Amino acid sequence: MGLKRTYSRRAFSPVIAALILSTVVIAVGGAIWAFSQGAMTITAEDYAESVINMTETISERFIIEHVGYVSGELNVWVFNYGDVDIEFKVEIEGYTGPDEWIGLASKEMDSVELNVFPSGPGEWNIRIYSRRGNDAYYRFIVPT
Numbered sequence: 001m002g003l004k005r006t007y008s009r010r011a012f013s014p015v016i017a018a019l020i021l022s023t024v025v026i027a028v029g030g031a032i033w034a035f036s037q038g039a040m041t042i043t044a045e046d047y048a049e050s051v052i053n054m055t056e057t058i059s060e061r062f063i064i065e066h067v068g069y070v071s072g073e074l075n076v077w078v079f080n081y082g083d084v085d086i087e088f089k090v091e092i093e094g095y096t097g098p099d100e101w102i103g104l105a106s107k108e109m110d111s112v113e114l115n116v117f118p119s120g121p122g123e124w125n126i127r128i129y130s131r132r133g134n135d136a137y138y139r140f141i142v143p144t
Contacts, residue, residue: 057132059083064128064138065109074116078128078136079109087131092116092124101131 061082068075080086085105090097090112097114104110116124121142128136 053132056084057134060086060130060132060134062086062088062104062128062130062134062136064126064136067126067138067140069140069143072115072117074114074140075111076114076126076128076138077109077111078104080104080106082106088128090114091127091129 059082062078062080065077065079066075067077074092076090078088083106085103087101087103089101092114095114095116097112102110102112124140124142126138126140128138
C-alpha cells in the first residue's frame with residue numbers, strides 16, 4: 001500500500017509541471033504575437049503613407065507655359081495640369097525667386113513676378129521645382 005501512495009504522488013507532479021510549462025509557452029507566445037502585431041501595424045501605416053505620397057508625386061504635373069520680360073520684371077506663367085495641388089519655387093541661374101513656396105491649385109495657371117536684370121543679351125535657364133521634387137525647365141532668350 002505504501003508503494004501505491006508514493007506512485008500517486010509522483011504522478012501528480014508531472015501534471016503540474018506540464019500545466020506550468022504550457023502556461024509559460026502560451027504567455028510567451030501571446031507576448032510575441034502582441035509585439036509583432038504592433039510592429040506590423042506601424043509598418044503598414046508607414047507603407048500606406050509612403051504610397052499615398054508617391055501617388056501624389058506621380059500625379060503632379062506642371063509646365064512653364066510662358067515667360068515674359070518687360071522693363072526689369074520677369075513674369076513666369078506656371079500651369080498645373082495635374083490632379084493634385086502643388087507648391088513650387090522659381091530658380092534662374094544664380095537667382096532664386098521668393099523664399100516662400102508658391103501654391104497652385106490643380107488645373108490652374110498663375111504668374112510669378114521676379115525683379116531680374118540681365119547683364120546683356122543671352123539666355124536664361126529657368127527652373128521651377130516643386131516641394132515633392134518634380135522639375136520643369138524653360139530656356140528664355142533675353143531681349144536686346
